[in-house]
Amino acid sequence: MPSPTFRVVALGGSGAGKTVFLSTMFHEMNFRTSRRSYYLETTPEQAIALGNIYARLTDTTQPWPKATLVADSHEYVFDCVGRDPQGHRRKVLTLSFIDYAGGLLERHMDGASQAFHDLQQRIDGANALLVMIDGIRIRQLFENHPAARTYFLSTIRPMLEFAQRANCPLHFILTKWDLVCEVPTLRSLSEGERLGRVVAALMQFDFLKALVYVHSSGQVVRVIPVSSVGAGFAEVDSNGYVVKRPHGTVAPTNVDVPLSVIVPDYFKQVRASLDTATRDAVEAAVRSRLNLKPHEWLGVAASMLGRPAGLVVRTALKGTLGGDVGQEVSTLFLRWLAGPYSAKSAAIGTFRDQAEQEIASVEAVRSAVLDDFTRVVHRFEDNYPQSLLRAP
Ligand SMILES: Nc1nc2c(ncn2[C@@H]2O[C@H](COP(=O)(O)OP(=O)(O)OP(=O)(O)O)[C@@H](O)[C@H]2O)c(=O)[nH]1
Ligand SMILES: [Mg+2]
Incomplete structure (x- = not known):
């Protein structure tokens, strides 16, 4: 992958x-x-x-x-x-x-x-x-x-x-x-x-x-x-x-902070660069994740990325992260937008087949990493309220 x-x-x-x-x-x-x-x-x-x-x-x-x-x-x-x-x-x-x-x-x-x-x-x-x-x-x-x-x-x-x-x-x-x-x-x-x-x-x-x-x-x-x-x-x-x-x-x-802020800060800027209509459309789509299993959620995310709003997101991300991994980055971005992950949906044993389990596994790891980054950033900002000189 x-x-x-x-x-x-x-x-x-x-x-x-x-x-x-x-x-x-x-x-x-x-x-x-x-x-x-x-x-x-x-x-x-x-x-x-x-x-x-x-x-x-x-x-x-x-x-x-x-x-x-x-x-x-x-x-x-x-x-x-x-x-x-x-x-x-x-x-x-x-x-x-x-x-x-x-x-x-x-x-x-x-x-x-x-x-x-x-x-x-x-x-x-x-x-x-x-x-x-x-x-x-x-x-x-x-x-x-x-x-x-x-x-x-x-x-x-x-x-x-x-x-x-x-x-x-x-x-x-x-x-x-x-x-x-x-x-x-x-x-x-x-x-x-x-x-x-x-x-x-x-x-x-x-x-x-x-x-x-x-x-x-x-x-x-x-x-x-x-x-x-x-x-x-x-x-x-x-x-x-x-x-x-x-x-x-x-x-x-x-020493873990400079690394942990890279992805959340970059995504925060990408989010701020989207026009309101696109942002609303994308956020509405990703919010559905709470009721969906990982493979269902990924289906929603993929169809969202195929629509005009999704194209705007992919273009915003593509410039610097490379076209060949476009889908992967876009999914990571949508996962980040969706907010903290619920461990409940990670009960992988309950999935029907191998493919669904595979998707759920990847999703669980991806989400856990993003959640870790976010946790470190929040802890840091709590300790150093003046560290953020400017946010979008
Ligand atoms: N007290 C303290 N000293 C440090 C710290 N980090 C680096 N130093 C000192 O600064 C020196 C230079 O650090 P380097 O990491 O080699 O510096 P550099 O930026 O890679 O420098 P160049 O390789 O010359 O470009 C070290 O040999 C230490 O003496 C730190 O966190 N605390
Ligand atoms: Mg050096």
Whole structure:
């Protein structure tokens, strides 16, 4: 079964924490657990590479992992895999993260190079754009360190000029949040209040403010603080270097959030882009699911997609997710629109034949994954009420 690929482009200057973040995210989510309906899989080479980075990161007797030396970009591909009620492996969707070095933007601002052109195309085709902001610079901003302003003006600003061309959801990832939490004026606050202060500090830059308030509506803009190591593992020494504390243990914060918001935010934007008549027609059709068995519901969904309103939906999704998996993505979108899944309809043993059971199994896994994403997003928004800078 083909699975839709959601493409994420990550922009971040050197040392922002991209590689370490991806290694921790993968480590936190690459195994089966009862707390989550899916786990991440990747190629063996990539799993080993990320595993080595993680091992080095967490070992307090070793130095930090090395900076990435690959040319200008690297693509990490993760499959979200679930198990159906019989224990069969089901791939629901694929997430591809393209990691661009910030230096690329600085070096190729003349717009002539192939790499620059490639990045433009990737951004046009992205389903989410991540702008990684280095937490050390946020900390320096609170300390009135001149290096912070230089960083925001010479590294983040060119990235955002680029980000403006994107129509997809925009996610600011604030890395090294553990170091931000230690800023004296932020230390005693709740997580939500702390993020509120940081957002207010970022808004002193007109180019950030403009992106949030002026840019056309209909685009999700979020801020997500993450720490790949968690509180107490590292500190900034007297020379300004981040060093590991002896005997520290890693307990990451929010590393599952950037991944979990991709699909819900993208779908939220697609929903907002539909005209009212289409939206009403589609929502009326998907609401019927409560009374239907999975295969019946899929029948309704398929016939809906064949009608004019369905064509509008398919066109809205097709642009960036690829025509070959169009039906699969559209079904995923309708499932998301239909809202939380009822476990009742997943009693697979009650189905007449093999084909119906097969459909019910796939539906159960697909729904559970979407429900998991939604749950993580809600929990995150409860903890950080100011994280959503703009919603469609
Ligand atoms: N305290 C703390 N330090 C971090 C965290 N994440 C990264 N770091 C530090 O930042 C350094 C750089 O992180 P990387 O992930 O290698 O940075 P990168 O964005 O991949 O950088 P390039 O490969 O040079 O583009 C690490 O070696 C750590 O010292 C974090 O969550 N907390
Ligand atoms: Mg790197």
